Amino acid sequence: MSAARRPILLALLASLIASMLGVVPASAATTGTIVGVGSGRCLDVHGAARTAGTAVEIYDCHGGANQSWTLSSTGQLTVYDAATCLDVKGASTTPGARLQIYPCHGGANQRWTLSADGSIRSAQSGLCLDVSGRASANGSAVAVWTCNGQTNQQWTTALRADSQPPSVPGGPRVSDLTCSSVTFAWNASSDDVGVAFYDVYHDGQLMRSVGGSTLSTSLTVVAGVTWGLYVNARDAAGNVSQASSTVSITPPECQTDTRAPTTPTGLAATASGTTVTLTWQGSTDDVGVRAYDVYREGSKVGTVSGTAAVPPVTTFVDSGLTASTSYSYAVQARDAQGNVSARSVAATVTTGAACGSAMCGVTQIGTDTDVPWGLVTLPDGTILYSRRDAQDIVRLDPTTGVKSTVGTVPGVAGTDGEGGLMGLAIAPTFGSDHWLYVMHTSPTDNRIVRFKVENNLLVTGSEQVLLTGILRNKFHNGGRLRFGPDGKLYASTGDAQNGDNAQNIASLNGKVLRLNPDGTVPSDNPFGNYVWSYGHRNPQGLAFDSQGRLWEQEFGNSVMDETNLVVKGGNYGWPACEGTTGTCGTAGYVAPKRTYPTADGSCSGIAIVRDVLYVACERGTRLYREVIAGSSLTDVQTYFNGTYGRLRTVEPAPDGGLWLTTSTTGDKDSIANNSNEKLLHVTLG
Ligand SMILES: [Ca+2]
Ligand SMILES: [Ca+2]
Ligand SMILES: [Ca+2]
Ligand SMILES: [Ca+2]
The missing domain is CATH 2.60.40.10 (Immunoglobulins)
Structure with a gap:
């Protein structure tokens, strides 16, 4: 070996070892081609023209400048130079709107999300970059269209190599708090490629997204209403950081009112x-x-x-007396x-001799200092419930009120929000198999596991991890488990505060998932993975009716919550569509069966008894009763409006009634035992 060649070989060897060890930072390419999977052809500016308004199409890849795209830190796809952007013509949000080049102006019709499933989505409409008519010939037009996962919407590009989320934004703080506004600021996050957006939330509701160079924003607030503000950082590839810590605000009143209302x-x-x-x-x-x-x-x-x-209305119904x-x-x-x-x-009244109505009685069967979340009834009539922030499982005998600790679930982590120990389920075979199914947040993800329960104790050494890698975040962790009449385990997962996850069929988030009891993928799932339905934001309640159909309850953002009838492979529209708002009319989105204003809803658990749906609401502090008639929900009645506070979980009881639990305090943190909750039994008529 000559002396001259030796350093080169050593350098090559060192480089090889470094890359094998992952020492070389895996920074994403920021310039390259975008190749259609269905056509094998490149995203191309027609005729290599540079005039604003020139159409974008597909064409044989030839390495020209009109096929060389750059992903900016703000999610723009530029060509030729940093001032020429891929643009949805007319800023249209209608499926079929054509693509063109246009001077960059920072608008949402020029920003794109490159997801791991191969899609490229318009930040404005959520629609997917699509070769029109699934054509593949040179010069075929490119438009935006409803995302459908077909190969004419899948694009191969090195631009989406970024899979690392930004760091957590630090130092969240507020200033200039008035009765109607506040300034919210934070410290910059870091990212391997670049922070493209900061998403500002209160209590799980997205308030505003700002660009990655913006570190404060003015927010509109409501006098006298306490909100918890926080922020997540997001990169152009759609990776979302964990949330900042929470800043609580209670804006002052705009005018002082010291005079009491008149007496009713x-x-x-x-x-x-x-x-x-x-x-x-x-x-x-x-x-x-x-x-x-x-x-x-x-x-x-x-x-x-x-x-x-x-x-407020001037009527109230008091039931179950x-x-x-x-x-x-x-x-x-x-x-x-x-x-x-x-x-x-005072008004005095004497009740009748018998119930004669839907809700016939409420008795308290227990109290707890933590938030009861998942709840199952064992074959012997006793209850197991999970305590979300205390991270353990309690057995309660509803006839005596006697409680005992079944065990602490290992590996649970809070999220300084709504994560923690969540759903429980048992199969009809529990009497012989003793498996308790558990969904919980860990330090790295949300996951589904199962444990044996022997002699009313959790056998922690029996743990089997069935499914990991469901993204976690401060809010939007989903969390319900329910066995279907088909013997499969269904789970609801939140979007982890990233709506793009909900439309990404390769993601486990923003979904209803379906598993075999041993954690494998059922062979008849629609997409060859765990996904049963998608386009969900933060679904929690799951219940089956007498026909074996799955109903689901879902938290909307700030406008509407939803009850859905879930069908195999269905797309329920989030994030483009919330309830019946946004682009919900777009073909392919399954409409909800019922919507609720968030102030009257924000419902978590559901149960079905004799084909009547019961919906337990947090912010709405009420229980809805809705009759399932065909595939509709009819004769909607409201019960317990404000009587017990925020309601989390409703489950069928063995006597034909309901178990009902509250979630009144300490349910937006991960602090154990700072709640004051009730467990109730409801006798139905
Ligand atoms: Ca990144
Ligand atoms: Ca007054
Ligand atoms: Ca929906
Ligand atoms: Ca708590």
Whole structure:
């Protein structure tokens, strides 16, 4: 070996070893071709022209400058120079809108997300870059179209090599808090390629996305309403960081109100069986009545709330009372700043001899200092429930109220939000197999595991990890498990605060998943992986009706929540579509069966008993009863509005009634035992 060649070989060897060890940073290429999987041809500017408005098409790859694209840190795809952008013509959000080149202006119709499933999505519409008509010839037009996973929407490019999320944004802080606005700021995150966006949330609701060089933003807030603000960083490839810590704000009132509302008058109570309906005359206030609190025998049993724009209604239904019993009610009005009226003159009523209505009685079977989340009934009639932040499982005998600890689930981590120990399920074979299925957050992901429960104790050494790699984040972790009549295990997963996950069939997030009990993929799943349905934001409730159909409950962002009837392979529209808003009319999105304003909903658990759906709501602090008729939900009734506070979980009880749990406090943190919750039994009529 000559002396001259030796250093070169050593350098090559060192380089090879370094790359094998991963020492060389795997930074993504930022310039390259974009090749259609279906056509094998390159994304190309027609005729190599540079005029604004020139069409973009596919053409044989030839290495020309009109096929060399650069992904910027803000998600722009530029060609020729940094000032010429791939652009949706007319900023259209209609499927079929054509692509062109146009001077870069920072608009959302010039920003793109390159997902791991091969799609390239418009940041404006969520529609996918698509070779029109699945054509493959030279000069075939390129447009945006509803994402469908076909090969004319899959693109091979080195530009999407970035798979590493940015670091957590630090130092979240607020300034200039007024009754209607606040300035929220944070420290920059780092990323291997570059931070493209910061997504600002309150309590799981996306408020605003700003560019990667922006480190503060002014937000519109609501006087007197407490929000937890935080921020996630996102790179151009769609990788989302874990969330910053939370900054809590309670904006002051815009004008001071010290005058109480007038006392409600004309309170009348009528009984039908064990249900009492109250009506009264509304109060007046110098600023506005915001709520009425309802008292039974001197204890508050419910609240009807309004908003600044809509006064509260002046009726309340109190159900599940004792038969042939006299009750005394009073009502009190409140304004937005806590000034309360005197209580009304009492109204007294005697209930009928028998129930005769849907809700016949509520008894408290237990209390807990943590948030009960998953709940299953064992063959012996006792209950197991998970405590989300305490990370353990409790057995409760509902007839005696006696509780015992079944065990702490190993490997659970909180998210300073809604992650932790979540869903539980058992198969009908539990009596012989003793498997308890558990969904929980770990330090790195959300996962589904199972343990043996022997002699009412969790056998931690029996743990089998069934599915890992479901992305976690502060909110949007999904978390329900439910066995179907087909013997398969269904799980609801959140989008991990990244809506792109929901439309990515290769991602486990924003989905209803379907597993064999041993964790393998059922052979009849629609996409050859765990995905059963997609396009979900933060689905939690899962329940099967008597026809074996799967119903699902899902948290929307800030406008509407949804109840869906889940079909195999269905696309439920998120993030382009929330409830019936956005581009929900786009062909291919399955519409919800019912929507709820988030203030009246934000519902988590669902249960079906005798083909009636029961929906337990957090923010709405109520239980909905909805009759399944065909594939519709009819005769919707509201129960317990404000009576027990935020409701998390509803499950069928063995006597034909329901188990119902609250989630009133400490449910947006990961701090154990800072809650004050009830476990209830509801007798149905
Ligand atoms: Ca990255
Ligand atoms: Ca007032
Ligand atoms: Ca939907
Ligand atoms: Ca807590």
